Amino acid sequence: MNNPIGNLNKIFDSRIRLGVMSILLVNDQIDFNSLKQLLQLTDGNLASHITNLEENGFIKVHKGFVGRKTNTTYSITKAGEKAFKEHLDGLENMIKGIK
Amino acid sequence: MDSQNASLETLQDIRRMMDRSSRFISLSGLSGVSAGMFALVGAYLAHQWIGGYYQRYNNRDGFANNDFHELKWKLAILAAVVLAGAILSAFYFTWRKASLHQLSMWDHSSKKLLINLLIPLLTGGLFVLGLLYHDEWLFVAPACLVFYGLSLVNASKYTLTDIRYMGLFEILLGLINMFYVGYSLYFWAIGFGLLHIIYGLIMWWKYDREAKSGNGMGGSA
Numbered sequence: 001m002n003n004p005i006g007n008l009n010k011i012f013d014s015r016i017r018l019g020v021m022s023i024l025l026v027n028d029q030i031d032f033n034s035l036k037q038l039l040q041l042t043d044g045n046l047a048s049h050i051t052n053l054e055e056n057g058f059i060k061v062h063k064g065f066v067g068r069k070t071n072t073t074y075s076i077t078k079a080g081e082k083a084f085k086e087h088l089d090g091l092e093n094m095i096k097g098i099k
Numbered sequence: 100m101d102s103q104n105a106s107l108e109t110l111q112d113i114r115r116m117m118d119r120s121s122r123f124i125s126l127s128g129l130s131g132v133s134a135g136m137f138a139l140v141g142a143y144l145a146h147q148w149i150g151g152y153y154q155r156y157n158n159r160d161g162f163a164n165n166d167f168h169e170l171k172w173k174l175a176i177l178a179a180v181v182l183a184g185a186i187l188s189a190f191y192f193t194w195r196k197a198s199l200h201q202l203s204m205w206d207h208s209s210k211k212l213l214i215n216l217l218i219p220l221l222t223g224g225l226f227v228l229g230l231l232y233h234d235e236w237l238f239v240a241p242a243c244l245v246f247y248g249l250s251l252v253n254a255s256k257y258t259l260t261d262i263r264y265m266g267l268f269e270i271l272l273g274l275i276n277m278f279y280v281g282y283s284l285y286f287w288a289i290g291f292g293l294l295h296i297i298y299g300l301i302m303w304w305k306y307d308r309e310a311k312s313g314n315g316m317g318g319s320a
Contacts, residue, residue, distance in 0.1 A: 015109075018109065018112065018113060019113075019116045022114075022116035022120070023116050023120040026121040027120055027121060027207070030207060034207035037203060037206055037207070038119060038206075088113070091106045091110055094102060094103065094106045095103055095110075
């Protein structure tokens, strides 16, 4: 018997990190404020989750400028895409398995 | 059992975030209906004015330059008023729907929608101005319809998918119109008036109506 939750990635347990990954999967690049708006979060809360995902190599940070203001955007990495898709497969198997 | 429910919920969360971040879903069906109404009233007035012009033309038994100029200007102003009215009312209903769902009207997805709508639409606008510059009136209506249809098809990736079919119908109407340019006003009225109203009602029926009655039922599928 294999462990039914063995395929689930611990990093995506958090709904916020899950949300960030979902959004990045369908958008090439997205800036911090749009993420904040979509997930309805505060700055600090979102920033800590983003740092976590970045440290795991799942997302890439691009620092740029719009005029004088910094404009930081994020995109998903190959590793992030793979990990997230495996997580989705894991979820799917779990639903199927128990049915 | 519990973990099954949790997994389902997680999947729904993911889907909602994907949809909300890549598509502008606050587009209101009523926007289409109101824009269509403006177009129909505009087409009716244009029809009356053009009819009046030809009546005077026949009575006088000839062409009068100032009469023609007056008609041209009246039609140009009418077109501008109709366009402004349609856009403003469309904005209003979409803004109302967005604030009803506590979503922002100006966000990541609406910016993408607007940019992708405007690329073919502005191209079409300039193309039509070019036609007018060369005093080429014959193909104005077909060009409007075709370019508007292309804009909708292009923009449909960033909003409700129904827009795509409406765009295809506009293109088809424009292409048929090319071969019946004498009936341009009717094609224009069907494309910008009737199609807007029909699609507006369909979208209102599909999305807005149930949202109003089933608030908070979690019917986000």
